[in-house]
Amino acid sequence: MSGILVITEQSGGAWHRVSQEALGAGLELGRALGVAVRACVYGSGASVAAAELAAYPVEQVIALESPLLEAYTADGAALALEWLVREEQPEVVVMPHTYQVRDYASRLATRLGRALLADATGFRVEDGAAVFQRQLFQGKLTGDFVFETPGPNFVSVQAGSFRAPEAGAAAAAVETRTPELDAARIRQTPEAPFREADRAVDLTAAERIVAVGRGIREEGNLALAQELAEALGAELGASRPICDNGWLPMERQVGSSGQTVAPKLYVAVGISGAIQHLVGMKGSGCIVAINKDADAPIFEAADYGIAGDLFDVVPALTEALKKARG
Amino acid sequence: MKILVALKQVPARDSLLRIGAGGCWLDEADLSYEINEPDAYALEAALRLKEQQGGEVVVLTAGPERVSSSIREALAKGADRAIHIEAEGLEGWDALGLGRLLAAAAAAEKPDLVLTGLQSDDAGSGQTGVALAELLDLPHATIVMAVEAAEGGVRVKRELEGGWFQHVSMPLPAVLTIQSGINKLRYATLMGIKRAKTKEVKRVTAAELGVAAAPGLRLKRLYQPQRVKQTQFLAGTPAEQAAALVEKLRFEARVL
Ligand SMILES: Cc1cc2nc3c(=O)[nH]c(=O)nc-3n(C[C@H](O)[C@H](O)[C@H](O)COP(=O)(O)OP(=O)(O)OC[C@H]3O[C@@H](n4cnc5c(N)ncnc54)[C@H](O)[C@@H]3O)c2cc1C
Numbered sequence: 080m081s082g083i084l085v086i087t088e089q090s091g092g093a094w095h096r097v098s099q100e101a102l103g104a105g106l107e108l109g110r111a112l113g114v115a116v117r118a119c120v121y122g123s124g125a126s127v128a129a130a131e132l133a134a135y136p137v138e139q140v141i142a143l144e145s146p147l148l149e150a151y152t153a154d155g156a157a158l159a160l161e162w163l164v165r166e167e168q169p170e171v172v173v174m175p176h177t178y179q180v181r182d183y184a185s186r187l188a189t190r191l192g193r194a195l196l197a198d199a200t201g202f203r204v205e206d207g208a209a210v211f212q213r214q215l216f217q218g219k220l221t222g223d224f225v226f227e228t229p230g231p232n233f234v235s236v237q238a239g240s241f242r243a244p245e246a247g248a249a250a251a252a253v254e255t256r257t258p259e260l261d262a263a264r265i266r267q268t269p270e271a272p273f274r275e276a277d278r279a280v281d282l283t284a285a286e287r288i289v290a291v292g293r294g295i296r297e298e299g300n301l302a303l304a305q306e307l308a309e310a311l312g313a314e315l316g317a318s319r320p321i322c323d324n325g326w327l328p329m330e331r332q333v334g335s336s337g338q339t340v341a342p343k344l345y346v347a348v349g350i351s352g353a354i355q356h357l358v359g360m361k362g363s364g365c366i367v368a369i370n371k372d373a374d375a376p377i378f379e380a381a382d383y384g385i386a387g388d389l390f391d392v393v394p395a396l397t398e399a400l401k402k403a404r405g
Numbered sequence: 406m407k408i409l410v411a412l413k414q415v416p417a418r419d420s421l422l423r424i425g426a427g428g429c430w431l432d433e434a435d436l437s438y439e440i441n442e443p444d445a446y447a448l449e450a451a452l453r454l455k456e457q458q459g460g461e462v463v464v465l466t467a468g469p470e471r472v473s474s475s476i477r478e479a480l481a482k483g484a485d486r487a488i489h490i491e492a493e494g495l496e497g498w499d500a501l502g503l504g505r506l507l508a509a510a511a512a513a514e515k516p517d518l519v520l521t522g523l524q525s526d527d528a529g530s531g532q533t534g535v536a537l538a539e540l541l542d543l544p545h546a547t548i549v550m551a552v553e554a555a556e557g558g559v560r561v562k563r564e565l566e567g568g569w570f571q572h573v574s575m576p577l578p579a580v581l582t583i584q585s586g587i588n589k590l591r592y593a594t595l596m597g598i599k600r601a602k603t604k605e606v607k608r609v610t611a612a613e614l615g616v617a618a619a620p621g622l623r624l625k626r627l628y629q630p631q632r633v634k635q636t637q638f639l640a641g642t643p644a645e646q647a648a649a650l651v652e653k654l655r656f657e658a659r660v661l
């Protein structure tokens with residue numbers, strides 16, 4: 080049992096961008112613990128992606144190939160990667176915390192009798208062992224976690240938490256492996272991914288966005304945010320619960336399951352700042368948060384904060400903007 | 406169709422979270438609790454499936470005495486009966502341990518379908534349902550947005566990233582982890598609340614189920630996140646805060 084195995088994610092040769100961050104996390108961990116790092120890629124396009132991975136400073140790249148991995152299934156991924164982990168015996172397996180990893184990783188870890196440390200945001204080494212950080216209570220608190228079990232232990236890393244490494248010139252050896260898979264044990268039949276109907280608004284093109292969250296309480300109160308948006312010349316966006324309730328259409332949802340936006344100005348009104356929302360707006364030029372809870376995670380992403388009741392602050396802000404514009 | 410719904414009780418959403426003595430969990434003294442949000446949607450999905458196809462909805466929850474209030478709520482909404490795994494200190498259990506605990510009780514029920522939430526609002530590991538599926542040796546799908554009966558099984562709509570979706574079919578029995586917002590939650594009726602009192606709640610302990618805590622992953626310390634970004638907080642009355650912000654946006658950030 081030794082070293083670190085990073086399992087990356089791609090489809091048809093196109094990377095999931097958190098893959099490189101997971102690679103960065105694996106390399107950092109490898110340096111901190113003084114152990115070797117290997118990287119693995121699976122699924123359709125694995126050989127193309129493996130050649131790219133070889134440019135990173137890893138010891139070895141493994142392309143895991145099987146006709147049964149061409150279309151992703153949870154059973155297929157869990158069984159194939161279980162096979163690889165048993166063959167390779169890594170001490171730590173590092174993965175990006177993507178939807179696909181959320182789907183199969185716990186199945187994989189359970190098959191090996193382990194718990195997965197999901198969505199890690201960082202680590203430090205204490206007495207030769209890694210202590211990992213992850214968020215609890217929707218980002219309001221952080222926990223330090225340690226593994227009590229011998230390897231293989233499993234960690235997935237949160238988007239935006241680790242730096243992607245530079246690809247260098249050194250070419251690592253690429254090895255193609257074919258897992259022993261029994262088609263009868265793959266029970267899910269997937270269909271092709273699809274998108275819902277075309278969008279009427281393109282939030283990604285908006286220069287300014289006022290996004291409203293559950294703090295607005297009722298559909299009728301949306302007018303407050305609408306007026307602020309008008310005064311700013313902004314589009315209206317929302318957190319997920321607002322769209323789930325049908326108060327605004329899905330196309331206005333910002334976050335991991337909605338749009339990723341990067342306007343010049345993003346004003347978050349009554350939004351707590353869960354990671355799934357943050358990943359969709361962190362890249363905005365200037366972020367303003369209005370929230371009654373001064374400890375809300377959204378303030379961590381904000382340049383300017385108003386800790387206060389949105390029902391007082393938003394009308395005042397609309398007023399001040401109108402005045403300023405004269 | 407017999408549907409098992411794994412339901413977790415968590416601190417209510419707007420709770421003031423204070424770290425407890427020992428620094429490993431919350432000070433639970435003043436907390437109020439509610440059903441974990443996606444679990445409420447899982448229960449609703451189960452009740453709808455039962456209304457279409459007949460069968461039984463059984464609630465499965467592990468936790469201390471306080472979770473009885475969530476069990477009553479689920480029964481009042483229409484679940485037929487409940488299994489309460491009585492256990493203290495579950496915050497120290499990892500998802501594999503919780504999966505083992507739930508699986509021990511679930512296996513005996515031989516359900517056709519097991520629904521869980523996709524993630525808990527407190528621990529948030531997003532794994533217990535998937536671990537449970539593996540331990541029961543059942544197929545699963547995560548982040549489920551819709552469930553329909555299909556030839557010999559179920560066809561579900563899964564949410565993928567960035568506005569993409571996918572249909573996946575699998576045979577029953579199966580485990581599905583349900584996303585928030587997939588349906589409209591019902592309220593308990595007065596009649597439902599009355600009826601709930603007569604419904605069966607089976608109590609078992611972890612020891613009776615033969616499952617002991619053996620965490621592979623241990624929470625050493627819980628704390629407020631360190632701030633890295635320097636947010637400029639604007640002070641004063643709402644009018645003063647608004648005026649200050651407009652100034653900043655115009656002359657400092659130059660985004661107006
Ligand atoms: C797989 C997955 C995908 C997801 N995808 C997305 C996504 O794409 N986008 C997304 O947004 N979420 C997504 N979520 C949900 C996400 O985890 C959060 O649950 C959600 O973002 C919370 O929305 P919110 O901040 O509006 O609500 P809450 O978390 O309930 O926050 C409401 C906030 O309003 C504040 N507030 C209340 N009253 C007032 C008042 N009077 N004045 C000022 N402030 C007030 C509160 O302090 C609180 O901070 C996803 C979750 C999962 C598991």
Ligand SMILES: Nc1ncnc2c1ncn2[C@@H]1O[C@H](COP(=O)(O)O)[C@@H](O)[C@H]1O
Pocket residue numbers: 411412413414441443444465466467468495500503507520521522523524525526528529530531532533534
């Ligand atoms: N103590 C528990 N009792 C019943 N169900 C639980 C419990 N803990 C977790 N679950 C289920 O597992 C899901 C995922 O939880 P988690 O893995 O903690 O994110 C929850 O939404 C619940 O459906």
